[in-house]
Amino acid sequence: MTDDEVQPPTRRPGGRTTRVRAQVLDAVRAELAERGYDGLTVEGVAARAGVHRTTVHRRWRDIGGLLADVLDAAGEDDWRSPDTGSLHGDLVALNREIQDALTVRPSLMEALVAASFRSAPAARAQRQLWEDRYTRCADIVDRAVRRGELPERTDARRLLVAATAPVYHELLLLRSDPDPELPERAAAGAVAAARAGVFAQGRQM
DSSP, rough: OOOOGOOOOOOOOOTHHHHHHHHHHHHHHHHHHHHHHGGGOOOHHHHHHSSOOOHHHHHHHHHHHHHHHHHHHTTTSSSOOOOOOOOOHHHHHHHHHHHHHHHHHOHHHHHHHHHHHHOOOHHHHHHHHHHHHHHHHHHHHHHHHHHHHOOOOOOOHHHHEEEEHHIIIIIIIIIEEEEEEEHOOOOHHHHHHTTTTTBBTOOOO
């Protein structure tokens, strides 16, 4: 089976199998953050997790399957979008979470983004994770509309992309030093545009 064909496990069992999965995925996160994609091996993951490598091979097959399941597991958490009482505050808080995740060393988020360009299963799983996160973050826009901060029919996806993109651009693409003011600036620009109706559904850019 090729890397493109590997799929993450779909079964969600309990008991010992759940414990083994948790140990292995924790090991993948640690190994990826410390060594990067090129240093990630099934043998290294198995050793760190304290399981036999045949256990890893049997369930996840290879690195692509492991990475896909790490991202799959991230979509099973109970994370919720920030709720500060205002659109601006919510977007600033969200951007600060993103900036913290990208600047902590070692950065698991940064390593997973890089790995998604090297593993087709990880790329598919990461797209699913982004879809999940955008869906959860839509609450930020829904609350703002109910409070009267935004026009009705504001396109949540477009607003959220505009609010968070500067953080990803500066830190992932330009490799800029962390700027404590960036989360607020990016949020303020998106809020101003949203209030002007730039992100109204059906409006062409």
